[in-house]
Amino acid sequence: MMMTKRSIGASLFAALLVATPAWAVRIKDVGSFEGVRENQLIGYGLVVGLDRTGDQVIGGQFTIQAMMSMLNKMGVNLVIDPIQLLTRNIASVMVTAKLPPFAKPGLTIDVLVSSMANAKSLQGGTLLLTPLKAANQQVYAVAQGPVSIGGFLGGTGGGGGSTVTKNHQSAGMVPGGAIIEKEAVVDVESWETVSVLLRQPDFTTAIRTTEAIDGVFGKGSATAVNAGLVRATIPANFRGRVVEYIATIEGLDVAVDLSARVVVNERTGTVVLGEHVRISTCAISHGNLTISVKNTLNVSQPPAPLIGSTTGQATVTPDVQTEVKEQESRLVVVDETVTLGEVVRALNAVGVTPRDLVAILSALRSAGALQANLDII
Numbered sequence: 001m002m003m004t005k006r007s008i009g010a011s012l013f014a015a016l017l018v019a020t021p022a023w024a025v026r027i028k029d030v031g032s033f034e035g036v037r038e039n040q041l042i043g044y045g046l047v048v049g050l051d052r053t054g055d056q057v058i059g060g061q062f063t064i065q066a067m068m069s070m071l072n073k074m075g076v077n078l079v080i081d082p083i084q085l086l087t088r089n090i091a092s093v094m095v096t097a098k099l100p101p102f103a104k105p106g107l108t109i110d111v112l113v114s115s116m117a118n119a120k121s122l123q124g125g126t127l128l129l130t131p132l133k134a135a136n137q138q139v140y141a142v143a144q145g146p147v148s149i150g151g152f153l154g155g156t157g158g159g160g161g162s163t164v165t166k167n168h169q170s171a172g173m174v175p176g177g178a179i180i181e182k183e184a185v186v187d188v189e190s191w192e193t194v195s196v197l198l199r200q201p202d203f204t205t206a207i208r209t210t211e212a213i214d215g216v217f218g219k220g221s222a223t224a225v226n227a228g229l230v231r232a233t234i235p236a237n238f239r240g241r242v243v244e245y246i247a248t249i250e251g252l253d254v255a256v257d258l259s260a261r262v263v264v265n266e267r268t269g270t271v272v273l274g275e276h277v278r279i280s281t282c283a284i285s286h287g288n289l290t291i292s293v294k295n296t297l298n299v300s301q302p303p304a305p306l307i308g309s310t311t312g313q314a315t316v317t318p319d320v321q322t323e324v325k326e327q328e329s330r331l332v333v334v335d336e337t338v339t340l341g342e343v344v345r346a347l348n349a350v351g352v353t354p355r356d357l358v359a360i361l362s363a364l365r366s367a368g369a370l371q372a373n374l375d376i377i
Contacts, residue, residue: 044094066092108179121170122170128144134184143174281333
């Protein structure tokens, strides 16, 4: 029976999609919907009520200006030197928050408070009324409330005293401290199409996502635009029920496929291997070279001098000893691996530390025996 090139290509493509089994996960766990996202908010504020752990005069000039401006707006006009107002009970802070999608006015969100100047601690402080703006310079929330740093700063310090610190002192949270004043409008009911954005772009995963949507809403209802975007057309019977349509797509299962990847952190010696990592048949030998230098100062003291003679002087003679040790290493033959478990057993057979494993993986990649992408962070 003769097969056309098109049918052969389609058969090969279908075989690739099912060749490697993978765990099925929900679309909502591997992707998000275009247009449905958080918005960053930021504002400048003052924290008061500190126990002499706030900003100092040197480095806290803008704190003085902000405090004077706040008092003037409240009708308090002072004729004293502004520097006298900085009693280290106040601190300048930057206030940040995330505005969730579909959040309505009146709801509250958490805010993060971070010191800007040289305040030692925000413990016991209260954030004053702070407008929070988005990138378009419009106010979307207003924050105020007690700051929680989740720790403490105790002890007098200096002059023989000691200081005990727990957790980071120059930043804290105000749980539910911001009230939403304006909504970031997302009109999903007017949508005609829905775009699924994959967090880890992959062509195979995009095709499988398309097939999962087509299997529920009919052939041709979804299209893979590229490796990270799948666009689905909302059926006519779901017009006016877009939320229900999105919820249905979120719950669909898709088999995620990712490229083989090894992530290495040289600073900590952490090595993470992906599911599809494979090693070709090779021989590995690894050993450590240790060089130790020991410097000893030998002091030679002359005998006590006779009466009337010149006093002798001690002689210092350095004794430097250099020792080189090289660990014995054996050549280990590693057979071709098929599963991740075999890869782990093969690398454990070499008997090296995690930091040595970083060097071995790099050498395997250079030799072409590591069938995976090697990312060093």
